[in-house]
Amino acid sequence: MIDLRSDTVTKPSDEMRKAMYNAEVGDDVYGEDPTVQRLEETAAEMLGKEAGLFVTSGTMGNQIAVLSQARSGEEIILEEQSHIFLYEGATASAFGGVQTRTIKGHRGAMNPNDVRNAIRPVDIHQPVTSLICVENTHNKAGGAVVPTENMREIYEIAREHDIRVHLDGARLFNAVVASGGKASDFAQYVDTVQFCFSKGLGAPVGSMLVGDRDTIDRARVWRKRFGGGLRQVGVLAAPALLALTQNVERLAEDHANAKRLANGLAQIPGIEIDPSTVDTNIVIVNIAGLGISEQLLIDELKKNGLLCGGFGPQLVRFVTHLNVTETDVTTALEIINRVVRGLK
Incomplete structure (x- = not known):
């Protein structure tokens, strides 16, 4: 079975499994796990921030970032197709009483003027705007890289109004590799960043939140409130550290495979x-021209040995990752061509 549903399906390498077995551990709630401390310090240094906090998932990282920088009754601004808005269970409002205000973007990027206009004036009838959230790469925009220039403009507007900025960088390192820059190039225009180890970087579990020390200290409290206080977490931090130090540059292979897949799909009537x-590594196709539902195509592809996912009416998503080879892409295209011909 070729699995193109998501880059979350990657399996840890043998080296990661050995690192888990050999990891030096301690109780992280007491601040005594040396492996997770090394991971947090490494991540913070790579992104040019003061401190880091290991969390169980990207959703947890995003939400404790929001709740550490926005209070009950305040408002955050974010793109209308963002992961925080669509796919995180309304946590900011459910747990923190924080209101969301969405802005329509283009390929995941919000227009800075729209952001400026969405900031609330000082008025007792309106909530205070306390945080702006950006996403890079942008999942619903097909893994699009939001330009650092766009991030810079939004950051400068935020600074004018004393508003903080958070980056949902679940796939930040895909943006880094695609742009040919450094992680700090993106992180310099935000106050906090969340990124995932368990997607393209290939670790089995975990995400990282980095930022200034005061915010990370508050985030640690929120992590505990969420039930995310971890004990001998070095067994999870060890493969994440390998992912961060060894698997970044190889993301270019996933991007090349995604482009190869997209070129082949474009040839199918x-x-x-x-x-x-x-x-980057996400390919979203519109299948309206086939005259069938996305679920029918997904089901038929599965019967033929290929897994992918629905992404809305008539939309199907394919995601390349470290367990997908160039040969797999060729085979996937053969399966899709055969299934489409059969359905027609």
Whole structure:
């Protein structure tokens, strides 16, 4: 079975499993796990921030970042197709009483003028705008890389109004590799960053939140409130440390495979995809031209040995990752061509 549902399905390497077995551990709630401390320090240094906090998931990292920087009754601004808004269970409002205000973006990027206009004036009838959230790469925009120039403009507007900025960088290192820059190039325009180890970087569990020390201290309290206080977490931090130090540059292979897949899909009648829009490892196609539902296509592909996912009406998503080879992409295209011909 070729699994293109998500880059979360990656399996830890043998080296990661050995690192888990040999990890030096301690009780992290007491601040005594040396492996997770090394991971947090490494991540913070790479992104140019003061401190880091290991968390169980990207959703936890995003939400404790929001709740550490926005209080009950305040408002955050974010793009209308962002992961924080669509896929995190309304946690900011459910747990923190924080209101969301969404802005329509283009390929995941919010127009800075729209952001400026969305900031609330000082008025007792309106909530205070306390945080702006950006996402890079942008999942619903097909893994698009939001330009650092766009991030800089939004950051400068935020500074004018004494508003903080958080980056949902679940796939930040895909953006880093695609842009040819450094993680700090993106992180310099935000106050906090969350990124995942368990997607393209290939670790089995975990995400990281980095920022200034005061915010990370508050985030540690919120992590405990969420039930995320971890004990001998070095067994999870060890593979994450390998992922961060060894698996970043190889993301370029995933990008090349995604482009190869997009080019092949574009040749199939009834499937719509512009390969030039594929920046990283996510390929989203529109299958309206096939005259069938996305679920029917997904089910038929599964019967033929290929897993992918629905991403909305008539939309199907394919995601490349470290367990997908160039040969797998060739085979996947053969399966899709065969299934589409059969359905027609």
